[in-house]
Amino acid sequence: MYALFFYKVYDKGCGSLERLGEPDHRRVLIYKRFLYVMLTLGVLGVIFSLYFFMWLSVPSTIMIKAGVDQELDFKVPASGELYREAVEVSGGANPFPEMDYRIHIDLGRPLTLRASQVDQYKLQLRLFGMIPLKEVDVEVIQDLRLKPSGIPIGIYVRTQGVLVVGIGEFEGEDGQKYNPGKYVFQTGDYILEINDEEISEKRQLIERISHCEGQELVFKVQRGDALIEVKARPQMNQNGEYKMGIWVRDNAQGVGTMTYVDENGCFGALGHGINDVDTSTLMSLSRGTLYHTQIIGITRGATGSPGELTGFIEYDDRNIMGEITANTPRGIFGICTPEIAGQVEYDYLPLGLKQEIQKGPAQIICSLGGETQAYDVEITDINLENDNVNRGIVLEITDPELLMATGGIVQGMSGSPIIQDDKLIGAVTHVLVQDPARGYGIFIENMLVH
Numbered sequence: 001m002y003a004l005f006f007y008k009v010y011d012k013g014c015g016s017l018e019r020l021g022e023p024d025h026r027r028v029l030i031y032k033r034f035l036y037v038m039l040t041l042g043v044l045g046v047i048f049s050l051y052f053f054m055w056l057s058v059p060s061t062i063m064i065k066a067g068v069d070q071e072l073d074f075k076v077p078a079s080g081e082l083y084r085e086a087v088e089v090s091g092g093a094n095p096f097p098e099m100d101y102r103i104h105i106d107l108g109r110p111l112t113l114r115a116s117q118v119d120q121y122k123l124q125l126r127l128f129g130m131i132p133l134k135e136v137d138v139e140v141i142q143d144l145r146l147k148p149s150g151i152p153i154g155i156y157v158r159t160q161g162v163l164v165v166g167i168g169e170f171e172g173e174d175g176q177k178y179n180p181g182k183y184v185f186q187t188g189d190y191i192l193e194i195n196d197e198e199i200s201e202k203r204q205l206i207e208r209i210s211h212c213e214g215q216e217l218v219f220k221v222q223r224g225d226a227l228i229e230v231k232a233r234p235q236m237n238q239n240g241e242y243k244m245g246i247w248v249r250d251n252a253q254g255v256g257t258m259t260y261v262d263e264n265g266c267f268g269a270l271g272h273g274i275n276d277v278d279t280s281t282l283m284s285l286s287r288g289t290l291y292h293t294q295i296i297g298i299t300r301g302a303t304g305s306p307g308e309l310t311g312f313i314e315y316d317d318r319n320i321m322g323e324i325t326a327n328t329p330r331g332i333f334g335i336c337t338p339e340i341a342g343q344v345e346y347d348y349l350p351l352g353l354k355q356e357i358q359k360g361p362a363q364i365i366c367s368l369g370g371e372t373q374a375y376d377v378e379i380t381d382i383n384l385e386n387d388n389v390n391r392g393i394v395l396e397i398t399d400p401e402l403l404m405a406t407g408g409i410v411q412g413m414s415g416s417p418i419i420q421d422d423k424l425i426g427a428v429t430h431v432l433v434q435d436p437a438r439g440y441g442i443f444i445e446n447m448l449v450h
Helices: 022-057 202-210 338-343 400-406 444-448
Strands: 007-010 016-019 061-065 070-072 078-084 102-106 111-113 119-127 131-141 145-148 152-167 190-194 217-223 226-232 246-261 266-269 285-299 308-313 320-328 331-336 360-366 373-382 393-397 417-420 423-432 435-443
Touching: 022 131, 061 070, 078 131, 152 202, 152 308, 152 320, 190 202, 202 246, 246 285, 246 308, 246 331, 246 423, 246 444, 285 331, 331 338, 360 423, 373 400, 373 417, 393 423, 423 444, 435 444
Parallel strands: 061 131
Antiparallel strands: 007 016, 070 111, 078 102, 078 119, 119 131, 145 246, 152 190, 152 246, 152 285, 190 217, 217 226, 246 266, 266 331, 285 308, 285 320, 320 331, 360 373, 360 417, 373 393, 393 435, 417 423, 423 435
16 A cells, blocks of 8 residues: 555556656655644644633632532533632731631532632632643622512613713804714713713703803713813804714613512612613613513514513602612612512522523513513523623523513513522523524622622
8 A cells, every 4th residue: 555655557568667756756745744734733623622611611700608518510620729819918927827728629520618608719720630721719608598579670770971872973054064073082981071060961961062152171081991081172053053963861761670689678680781772881870760660562572573571661759669779781780669679479599509500491580561470491501601791591481371472582571580499590681583482691690799
């Protein structure tokens, strides 16, 4: 077989062998090298895929409940030292020498951890005890019990300052096009002050610009995490009014679902933040209020077209359910009125942490216009390590009644609590537009960090 690579056979009467020419020999060598390279890349690809799979199989943050035995079974051949982060103390003395210890953890087999108090630890993992895998934060949290709610809520929030949602031009007195804010403002900016005067409402912004008499104005703007000052001179439009050429918003309203109420009357809802519909940025909250809402209509979801729950909200002091104190990527949070906290139908349930969740049957709690009700779902996947904090749980609606009424997950159901094995494990957050029966949920432990 070896000779076939280096000799050609020619029929010259009695037959003879002729050695391959130099170009043919070079092509064979190139072909061999190509095969070696492809084989090497293939092996490296398999190794990298296995490494990445193992990296995803262990979350970067593991929470355990204080005073409770926590079973971990990640089935990953990785081990490391669990230790408490060092606390820098002046003088170099450690006032807690009993805290300075390390425990060897092997995730290749089931293990049980128990911590006596709330604390934070680090775990440096290595594959097969040699190859660095990742650093894991181990957080010991209180053993909380929460009431799953499922109550529909009307949401009203005011922004911190005035949000710029668009920039455009207008026609001036001379018929020319003007856009004074074009190179000054950016979509997503929050205008907080004009000439050192606080701006909290769109009405105030319009008044200050309209009365500027053509003078340059100094705007204090929050852009991302930075506070900056910018200058701009409004221009007069064809109606003789001073304009800046920006579209702004100072509030938002909507319908969602309350996820839980804790023993102190505090609530969590939605499982995701309130984003501006035009800029898709998280709205900076000045204040917010929860109102009673009545579901008066359902638009069924279909492939490519998400459905929604339509609610009637009467913005009246008599209908206030609570105060929103935080709008975060993990949900909205605040304090319920005592009446609402007492009206939640379900009993307190323990938390189901992400490592305790199993693929299989579960329930969600929501209201379609009457009393809250539990509906059957199937958990089809669990993303222990996901860049998107709101999509750790993948679920599918299986309840015939809910599918008949809504077609699956619809807008307004965000925040519906997810229950499995009599534990509160998460909340519904998103629907798959191409398959409304399927969607995502957030781990309940992520709604405790806000």
